[in-house]
Amino acid sequence: MLQYFTSLFKKCSTLSDIKQIHARVVRTGSIENKNKNKNLFVIGKIINFCAVSEHGDMGYAVKIFENTGKPDGFLWNTMIRGFGNSGRHERAFEYYKRMLDEGVVADNFTFSFLLKASWHLGSVPLSKQLHCSTVKCGLDKHRFVRNSLIHMYGMVKDIEAAIQLFDEMPEPNLVAWNTVLDCHVSCGRCKEALDMFADMLRSGIGPDEATLVVVLLACSQVGALDYGRWLHDLIDRAGFSDTVPVRNACVDMYAKCGAVGEAYMVFADTSPKNRITWNTMILGLAMHGHSKDALKLFSRMLKDGSQEPDHVTFLGVLCACSHGGMVDEGRRYFESMRKDYHIEPTIRHYGCMVDMLGRAGFLEEAYELIRSMPIRCNAVVWRSLLGACRIHGNIELGEMVRKKLLHLEPDHSGDYVQLSSMHASVGQWNLVSNARRSMNDRGVEKPKPGYSFVGVEDLSDAFICSI
Numbered sequence: 001m002l003q004y005f006t007s008l009f010k011k012c013s014t015l016s017d018i019k020q021i022h023a024r025v026v027r028t029g030s031i032e033n034k035n036k037n038k039n040l041f042v043i044g045k046i047i048n049f050c051a052v053s054e055h056g057d058m059g060y061a062v063k064i065f066e067n068t069g070k071p072d073g074f075l076w077n078t079m080i081r082g083f084g085n086s087g088r089h090e091r092a093f094e095y096y097k098r099m100l101d102e103g104v105v106a107d108n109f110t111f112s113f114l115l116k117a118s119w120h121l122g123s124v125p126l127s128k129q130l131h132c133s134t135v136k137c138g139l140d141k142h143r144f145v146r147n148s149l150i151h152m153y154g155m156v157k158d159i160e161a162a163i164q165l166f167d168e169m170p171e172p173n174l175v176a177w178n179t180v181l182d183c184h185v186s187c188g189r190c191k192e193a194l195d196m197f198a199d200m201l202r203s204g205i206g207p208d209e210a211t212l213v214v215v216l217l218a219c220s221q222v223g224a225l226d227y228g229r230w231l232h233d234l235i236d237r238a239g240f241s242d243t244v245p246v247r248n249a250c251v252d253m254y255a256k257c258g259a260v261g262e263a264y265m266v267f268a269d270t271s272p273k274n275r276i277t278w279n280t281m282i283l284g285l286a287m288h289g290h291s292k293d294a295l296k297l298f299s300r301m302l303k304d305g306s307q308e309p310d311h312v313t314f315l316g317v318l319c320a321c322s323h324g325g326m327v328d329e330g331r332r333y334f335e336s337m338r339k340d341y342h343i344e345p346t347i348r349h350y351g352c353m354v355d356m357l358g359r360a361g362f363l364e365e366a367y368e369l370i371r372s373m374p375i376r377c378n379a380v381v382w383r384s385l386l387g388a389c390r391i392h393g394n395i396e397l398g399e400m401v402r403k404k405l406l407h408l409e410p411d412h413s414g415d416y417v418q419l420s421s422m423h424a425s426v427g428q429w430n431l432v433s434n435a436r437r438s439m440n441d442r443g444v445e446k447p448k449p450g451y452s453f454v455g456v457e458d459l460s461d462a463f464i465c466s467i
Contacts, residue, residue, distance in 0.1 A: 015057050018049050022064075040072050047075060051082025058086050073104050081113045089117040093126075106133070108142045115148040119155035127152050147179050154183025178210045181218075190218040194227060207234075209243055216249035220256035228253045232266075248276045255284025275307040282316035291324025311343050318349060322356035330356045351381045358388025363397055379408040386415065390422040398422050411442055 012018050025042055043064060050061035065071060065079055076099040083092040096114055099106065111134050118127045131149060134140040140149065146165060153162035166172060166180040177200045184193035197215045200207070207215070212235055219228035232250055240246045247270045254263035267273075267281040278301045285294035298317050301307060309317075314337045321330030334353055337343045345353075350373055357366035366385055370377050382404050389398035398419065405415050416439040423431040 012049060014055050015050070015060070018046060018056075019060075022046050040068070040075065043068055044072075044074055044078065047082075048078050051078050052085065056082070058082050058088070070102075071104075073099075073107060073110070076104055077107070077109045077113060080110060080117075084113050084117040084120070087120075089121050092117040106137060108139050108145050111137075111139055111145050112148045115145075115152045119152045122156065124156050124158065127156055143173065143176075147175050150176065150179045150183060154179070154186050157187055159183055159187040159189060174205055174208060174211070177205060178208070178214065181211065182214045185214055185218050185221065188221075190221040190224075193218040194222075194224060207238065209240060209246055212240060212246050213249045216246075216253045220253040223257050225254075225257040225259060228257060229262075244270065244272070244274055244277065248274075248280055251277065251280045251284065255280065255287070258288065260284060260288050260290065272306070273304075275310060275313070278307055279310070279312045279316060282313060283319065286316045286320035286323060289323050291320040291326060294320035295326075295329065309341060309343075311337075311346060311349070314341075314343060315348055315352065318352035318356065322352050322359065325356075325360055327356060327360045327362065347375060347378055347381065350375075350377070351384060354381050355384045355388075358385055358391075361388075361392050363388055363392060363394050367397060367401075377404075379405055379412065382408065383412075383415065383418075386418050390418050390425070393422070393425055395422060395426060395428075413439065 012021060025046075047061045047064055050056040050064070051058060061079065061082055065075060068075065071079075076095065079095050080092045080099075083089065083095065092114060096106070096110070099110070111130065114130055115127070118130055130152075131140070134142075134145055134149065139145045146169060150162045150165050153159070153165065162180060162183045166176060169176055172180075177196075181193050181196060181200075184190065184196060193215065197207075197211070197218075200211075212231070215231060216228065218224070219231065228250075231253075235241055235246055235250070247266055250266045251263045251270070254260070254266060263281065263284050267277060270277050278297070282294050282297050282301070285291075285297060294316060298309070298313065298320075301309065301313070314333065317333050318330055321327070321333065330353065334345070334349070337345065337349070350369065353369055354366045357363070357369065363385070366388065370381060370385065382401055386398060386401045386405065389395070389401060402415060402419050405412065409415070416435050420432050420435040423429075423435065
């Protein structure tokens with residue numbers, strides 16, 4: 001009978017399936033073993049599907065778990081994992097405490113699931129407490145747990161701790177290298193990530209798909225175009241040229257480094273194209289001012305029909321309309337997103353619309369759009385409208401927008417500078433002085449100067465720009 005149910009579990013694909021199997025298990029008495037105790041193997045299969053499968057239901061898993069007399073470590077781990085996967089990270093730690101109270105010993109799987117939940121909560125003290133617990137249990141050197149610890153510290157931005165844990169590993173495997181590389185990129189240390197990737201190759205460990213994606217991301221963050229080209233050549237030689245995620249990362253790298261033509265060549269040669277492939281190229285064209293080409297590509301995507309547009313696709317489309325000054329098209333696509341594709345606009349979509357309307361001088365329409373938003377407007381969107389008010393000389397609306405920003409971010413230096421420039425453009429020098437005096441009184445300082453890289457042939461140099 002047990003073998004029969006095992007075969008049924010393998011065929012299970014929906015919550016309805018699992019409920020039918022559960023009902024049959026109860027009816028046939030297979031839920032209990034010969035000693036009238038709960039059959040943890042069968043219960044484990046049901047709970048595992050409900051907690052881990054994308055078609056599962058944590059509520060159903062909880063009901064079954066709570067009716068289990070003495071759950072074993074596997075069931076506790078499955079519940080902790082399920083709560084983490086479903087975003088209910090606090091519940092994961094509640095069950096961990098209950099698990100310890102019941103006398104069940106935590107293992108390497110327990111800590112790996114908890115470490116993931118801890119960085120999602122963003123709690124550094126909690127993360128360090130977990131690290132201490134792994135040491136007490138003698139699991140901190142377990143390869144699976146050690147990699148999870150490195151990743152956790154990277155995600156809470158303690159890169160030094162992540163590096164120390166990595167350096168203590170006598171022979172880090174590929175997963176460890178990938179983890180520490182990802183930590184560097186997540187913490188903004190992309191140049192160091194590129195240097196570490198070179199160290200990895202020198203150590204005799206070859207890259208996999210995950211390695212290449214994260215290193216290409218590092219290239220795109222620092223504009224390392226030549227390094228990215230060398231990496232692209234390595235990808236071809238290593239046999240990853242047909243891997244769609246890697247090709248998508250190549251498109252993204254070339255686009256963000258300004259080599260839009262090379263990005264398009266990789267895009268054109270990618271087959272099959274998934275939604276990320278289309279989105280990356282549309283955004284790349286839009287961000288570099290190729291607005292018409294971006295919209296043509298969007299039309300091609302719709303005509304191709306293999307991929308439905310999502311919120312990222314429309315973000316690229318609206319960005320293209322904004323940069324190209326195509327207000328009518330932007331209004332039409334914004335409405336189509338909601339009505340035709342049932343995609344609710346996020347704050348970033350509204351930000352693109354406000355930016356587009358502001359650039360074109362439709363300041364009142366932009367202001368009314370913000371007021372009608374079903375979500376709370378953030379300082380970035382208000383600041384975009386303030387910049388438009390400065391450009392078009394609408395002092396009255398600019399003052400209203402500035403008051404909104406005072407409630408959100410009262411000490412942002414850029415707002416004072418924009419307000420001062422707006423008054424200066426119409427000769428209101430007293431108000432310019434007031435703005436600068438208010439800035440000084442509150443101790444608001446201008447941010448550090450911008451830092452840019454310029455590449456000329458085989459040379460690269462940096463310059464500082466202070467305004």
